[in-house]
Amino acid sequence: MNDENLSSENGWHHQLKSRINNVEKLSKLISLSDSELKALGNSSRLKMSITPHFLSLIDKNNTNCPLRKQAIPTSQELNISEDDLSDPCGEERDMVVNGLVHRYPDRVLLLVTNLCAMYCRHCTRRRLTNKKETSLSQEHLDNAYSYIKKNKKIRDVLISGGDPLILSDEKIESILKSLRAIEHIEIIRIGTRIPVVLPQRITPQLVSTLKKYHPLYISIHFNHSKEISKETKIACEMLADAGIPLGSQTVLLKGINDNTKVMMNLMHELLKIRVRPYYIYQCDLAPGTAHFRTTVATGIKIIESLRGYTTGYAVPEYVIDAPGGGGKVPISPEYIISKSKGNIIIKNWKNEIYVYPENKQTRVSREEIFIEKGVR
Ligand SMILES: *Cc1c(COP(=O)(O)O)cnc(C)c1O
Ligand code: SF4
Numbered sequence: 001m002n003d004e005n006l007s008s009e010n011g012w013h014h015q016l017k018s019r020i021n022n023v024e025k026l027s028k029l030i031s032l033s034d035s036e037l038k039a040l041g042n043s044s045r046l047k048m049s050i051t052p053h054f055l056s057l058i059d060k061n062n063t064n065c066p067l068r069k070q071a072i073p074t075s076q077e078l079n080i081s082e083d084d085l086s087d088p089c090g091e092e093r094d095m096v097v098n099g100l101v102h103r104y105p106d107r108v109l110l111l112v113t114n115l116c117a118m119y120c121r122h123c124t125r126r127r128l129t130n131k132k133e134t135s136l137s138q139e140h141l142d143n144a145y146s147y148i149k150k151n152k153k154i155r156d157v158l159i160s161g162g163d164p165l166i167l168s169d170e171k172i173e174s175i176l177k178s179l180r181a182i183e184h185i186e187i188i189r190i191g192t193r194i195p196v197v198l199p200q201r202i203t204p205q206l207v208s209t210l211k212k213y214h215p216l217y218i219s220i221h222f223n224h225s226k227e228i229s230k231e232t233k234i235a236c237e238m239l240a241d242a243g244i245p246l247g248s249q250t251v252l253l254k255g256i257n258d259n260t261k262v263m264m265n266l267m268h269e270l271l272k273i274r275v276r277p278y279y280i281y282q283c284d285l286a287p288g289t290a291h292f293r294t295t296v297a298t299g300i301k302i303i304e305s306l307r308g309y310t311t312g313y314a315v316p317e318y319v320i321d322a323p324g325g326g327g328k329v330p331i332s333p334e335y336i337i338s339k340s341k342g343n344i345i346i347k348n349w350k351n352e353i354y355v356y357p358e359n360k361q362t363r364v365s366r367e368e369i370f371i372e373k374g375v376r
Contacts, residue, residue: 012200016117016166021049026072029055033063039073046073046288047119047130054118054197057229066224066256070120074291077121081290086127088284090325097147098140103327107156110144112136112175114162117198120221122251122292124284124321129162135171145178152184160191165201169209176213188213191249193221195235202235211242219247219278223257225269233273240274247278250316252302254283254294260305267306267314277316282331285323296320296331304333308349 020026023040026048032040039046050071058072059065087093091111094103101109113135114128123129136144148154157179164172179185190210194201210216218239222228240246248270250257257263267277280302283293299318306315319328337345342359 009203009205012198012203015051015053015198015200018052019049019117020052020055021047026050030058030060030072032072033074035074035076036063036072038075039077042078045130046077048073049116049119051117051198053199053229053231057226064255065226066262067226069256070122070223070253071118073121076291077288079290080287081285083285084287084290085285085323086287088124088286088323089321090323091125093325097143099136100144100147102147102151102154103325106153107158108148108154109158109160110175111161112141112159112164113167115166116161116163117166117194117201120193122253122283122286122289124251124286125162126286126288135162135167141175141178145182148179148185149182155184155186156189157185157187158189158191163192163194164190165192165194165206166198169206172206173209173212176210176216180213187215187217189217189219191219191221195220195232195239196222196227199229199231199235202238204238207238207242210239210244214243217245217247219249220275221250222248222266222270222275223250223253224262225266228269228273236273236275246275248275248316249278250280251283251292252280252294252299252318253292256292258294258298258302260302263302264306264310264314267310267316271311271314276313279328280316280318282318282320284321299331300333304349307333 020029023032023037026032026040027037040048048071054067054071058068062068091101091109094101096102099111101111103109111125111128114125114131115133115135116129119129148157159175164175176188179188220236236246250263250266252258257266263280270277280299282296282299283289303315303318318331320331321327322329335347337347337353339345339358342357344356344358346354346356348354
């Protein structure tokens with residue numbers, strides 16, 4: 001297969017058909033560790049599917065490869081921790097009609113399919129993706145559109161799954177068209193991992209379909225700079241050239257990206273392909289993912305290592321999606337040290353102390369404002 005074929009309609013169908021989804025196929029392509037073999041022996045529980053594209057990026061000689069750990073299960077995934085929750089973000093609780101989650105006042109989450117090109121080992125929606133592959137029926141979609149139509153406060157629809165971009169161009173267009181027909185919908189968003197795991201899917205035809213439904217935003221799930229292949233760069237360029245603002249969502253994963261150097265590098269590489277870092281998520285409590293979770297202190301340290309040290313655009317918001325359905329809660333380093341007498345005492349990125357006089361009635365001398373450097 002040549003390069004031209006790979007970026008065509010045939011190219012992505014070929015990638016899908018050639019996915020590696022069992023231990024027999026995988027063990028011919030990569031030498032598996034005992035832990036991986038043990039997990040794959042339990043394949044009835046742990047769905048696996050790796051695109052040839054993603055497999056080509058994996059370091060075959062290193063079981064610690066950050067991409068390998070996201071694609072190939074290990075025996076650690078068989079361990080269920082007592083904190084694990086089947087629906088970690090409480091989405092079922094806020095499901096108003098089949099597939100439609102309405103939690104925040106002005107926006108909804110529409111889960112259109114449970115299919116993905118690749119099944120991530122840390123997937124938070126594995127309660128859905130681990131089930132038989134299915135997409136929302138037309139009847140269920142119509143119910144969702146009716147709900148949105150009736151709720152005039154909804155101005156933003158986030159289409160997710162599974163991976164919505166795995167659907168056919170026709171199906172994607174039908175969903176976008178139906179949402180655009182609702183007058184009070186201002187923006188439409190798509191959450192996807194396709195540009196990383198199946199970049200060939202971003203065809204000129206798909207892009208010209210998407211751009212008919214502006215303003216459209218796309219959030220792409222990226223966890224490591226090694227995921228930014230030549231093909232992924234081309235896919236993101238095509239989307240950005242079509243005027244689609246691109247954002248990233250990253251899951252903080254132990255042993256994969258829980259380190260300041262790896263994260264800074266990822267954020268820089270994203271900006272180079274015109275993807276603006278949006279969220280870093282603390283890893284949710286999905287069953288069998290305890291080995292991927294790191295401390296919240298690690299996440300805060302990563303944000304501290306970015307803020308001030310690099311481009312503001314390279315600093316995403318670090319959030320915990322509160323277990324049970326509390327929604328996204330921003331977790332930030334503490335920059336306010338105290339508030340007193342109308343003054344706010346703040347700490348900058350270098351740990352230096354400054355005073356901001358908040359109360360105009362209070363006169364503060366210049367000496368007080370510029371407290372000497374190095375004072376902690
Ligand atoms: C994440 C999420 C959204 C979108 O949140 P933003 O912060 O606006 O990106 C909407 N609904 C649900 C249920 C979500 O989990
Ligand atoms: S692409 Fe998203 S929904 Fe699909 S398996 Fe990965 S994390 Fe889960």
